Amino acid sequence: MRRVMGTEVEYGISVQGQPSANPMVASSQVVNAYATATVRARRARWDFEEESPLRDARGFDMSRQVADSSQLTDEDLGLANVILTNGARLYVDHAHPEYSTPEVVSPLDIVLWDKAGEQVMLDAARRAQQLPGNPAIVLYKNNTDNKGASYGAHENYLMRRSTPFGDIVKHLTPFFVSRQVVCGAGRVGIGQDGRGKGFQISQRADFFEVEVGLETTLKRPIINTRDEPHADPERYRRLHVIIGDANLAEISTYLKVGTTSLVLAMIEDRFITRDLTVEGPVAALRSVSHDPTLAHRVTLTDGRQLTAVQLQLEYLDLARKYVEDRYGSDADAQTVDVLARWEDVLTRLESDPMSLADQLDWVAKLKLLEQYRTRDGLDWDDAKLQLIDLQYSDIRPEKGLYHRLAQAGRIQRLLADDEVHTAMTVPPEETRAYFRGRCLEKYASDIAAASWDSVIFDLPGRDALQRVPTIDPLRGSRAHVGELIDSCDTADALVRALTR
Amino acid sequence: MAQEQKQPRKSEETEEATEVATESDVAERKESLDEDVDAILDEIDDVLESNAEDFVKSFIQKGGE
Numbered sequence: 001m002r003r004v005m006g007t008e009v010e011y012g013i014s015v016q017g018q019p020s021a022n023p024m025v026a027s028s029q030v031v032n033a034y035a036t037a038t039v040r041a042r043r044a045r046w047d048f049e050e051e052s053p054l055r056d057a058r059g060f061d062m063s064r065q066v067a068d069s070s071q072l073t074d075e076d077l078g079l080a081n082v083i084l085t086n087g088a089r090l091y092v093d094h095a096h097p098e099y100s101t102p103e104v105v106s107p108l109d110i111v112l113w114d115k116a117g118e119q120v121m122l123d124a125a126r127r128a129q130q131l132p133g134n135p136a137i138v139l140y141k142n143n144t145d146n147k148g149a150s151y152g153a154h155e156n157y158l159m160r161r162s163t164p165f166g167d168i169v170k171h172l173t174p175f176f177v178s179r180q181v182v183c184g185a186g187r188v189g190i191g192q193d194g195r196g197k198g199f200q201i202s203q204r205a206d207f208f209e210v211e212v213g214l215e216t217t218l219k220r221p222i223i224n225t226r227d228e229p230h231a232d233p234e235r236y237r238r239l240h241v242i243i244g245d246a247n248l249a250e251i252s253t254y255l256k257v258g259t260t261s262l263v264l265a266m267i268e269d270r271f272i273t274r275d276l277t278v279e280g281p282v283a284a285l286r287s288v289s290h291d292p293t294l295a296h297r298v299t300l301t302d303g304r305q306l307t308a309v310q311l312q313l314e315y316l317d318l319a320r321k322y323v324e325d326r327y328g329s330d331a332d333a334q335t336v337d338v339l340a341r342w343e344d345v346l347t348r349l350e351s352d353p354m355s356l357a358d359q360l361d362w363v364a365k366l367k368l369l370e371q372y373r374t375r376d377g378l379d380w381d382d383a384k385l386q387l388i389d390l391q392y393s394d395i396r397p398e399k400g401l402y403h404r405l406a407q408a409g410r411i412q413r414l415l416a417d418d419e420v421h422t423a424m425t426v427p428p429e430e431t432r433a434y435f436r437g438r439c440l441e442k443y444a445s446d447i448a449a450a451s452w453d454s455v456i457f458d459l460p461g462r463d464a465l466q467r468v469p470t471i472d473p474l475r476g477s478r479a480h481v482g483e484l485i486d487s488c489d490t491a492d493a494l495v496r497a498l499t500r
Numbered sequence: 501m502a503q504e505q506k507q508p509r510k511s512e513e514t515e516e517a518t519e520v521a522t523e524s525d526v527a528e529r530k531e532s533l534d535e536d537v538d539a540i541l542d543e544i545d546d547v548l549e550s551n552a553e554d555f556v557k558s559f560i561q562k563g564g565e
Contacts, residue, residue, distance in 0.1 A: 010564040019558035095562035146556070151564025216565035242565065368544070371537050383553040390559060391549060399547050408540060 001335045002105040003261045004158035004431060004473040007114050009246050010096035010151040011121055012140035023095035026137055030097045031080035031090055033131065034124035039082055039444065046081045047451035083450045085425050085441040087433030088113065090120060096151050097121060097139065102433030103473050106334050107258035109428055111250050111414055116423035122395050141246045142393035143203035146194030146386060150207040152216060153246035157239045157261060158231060158473060163268045168239065169212055169223050171267045174276040175315055176222050176243050177285045178308035180205065181294060182345055183256035185245035186362035188369065188380065188389040190290060197380040199369060201362050203245040205289035211281055216242050222281055230452040231473050248393060248402040249361040250414040255345065258338035262319045271322045276314055277301040292366060294349060309349045316342050358412050364405060365392050435476030438485045446491035459492050466495050
């Protein structure tokens, strides 16, 4: 099953030895160091023309006057912002460096270009610290400083415009309340400031306060209504999912995106007839997160009481029937694999959760923490356990605990290192990211700006900029423009061929 | 255990496997598991930032998104 998707991850940033360093400056140094080293010729600007962050999926625009300044993401603040040859965007968002994957069409490709983003960030941070006088900048792929601040790891899914938003809210909310048992990243500390003692499944659960809304930085909603499709708005919406944790384990990311995409397909096809509505979903989200024994039961409006795993099993059961009904034996291999792994993970979560320590972030982290607690007799408020939580997400292979576990073969991988390395510079082939990436790679000196839905050329001898719209995410693929780009030695030739 | 009646469905191989799972083996396995845990913790100890309390305290972020 194909769906246009992407992720965007804000990384935690720390200037070693300087806790009060300005994070915007440090983030800019990281992004600029990478841009300077890898982007040849002129650096293309980000084109903000099509951005509308205050468009609400429920059918109205929020006024700019009442919006929090953090919501005005379309204002070019002069912060570092580059487009990479793999079609991704690397930039500074508020006080964090952020990497948005190029648009892809499969869960495994999300994992690939998301992991490539980690390597881009690692390379960027290393380059930044090579500048004379710069201290080491360390990046963390996590979602909280455990002192009250949270930053996001968002997912984006292209959906049919004809699907009523109410259906999305109804059927996706119980799924989001429960999917953390599969894709939570684990956290030491309870509450937004992390002062409560204990371990919880999700990094983000305690930061969600409402069921539905437009905000991402305050009053965070389980279902975000930002409606900025970066595609034909008559045909598509882009579902902006803000509730996920930043994952390091490849299987966590794979299942997070793969299962969510399946549920969205069922919603689009009106396949879900069961009512799985959860009473008090915001409180339920937290209660599920706070119980790593997985025993907590949420109450459904029909009176049933289900654990989060049982709730996930309901969705799995529906998804199995859906795939059988719609595709039968023609179902693609990756969809079949997502279903099989989802089932295996849920079965193990019911019988022996710790057997997933080599697959899922939260279990890997919890196992390590429990081993330390046993060996050193540590209580949950011990700083060492908080350090382990934090350092799990350090993206440096020599220091990050996820990476140490993966290198020791204690965490399963889906990808080989050389594939990830290639994806740092090479775009996916099935979407417009291919056109964007190849143009940046081949004609960088003639590109003035680019964005998700355009590439703007500044051609020698022409007064006006030439804007090539890429409003359809599935056009501009390799099959579509690969030969054309191969055959055009100059941007001028390409633009001529495209506008002929 | 060796005198246990043969079950027709079991192959000789699985029976042997059952046979060797004696108590001392379980203990040995637990020991090697403990060693395994010790090994990974030793390795993690080597890379953990020193002075956990200060390190964690100084990790202060601004909100994002």
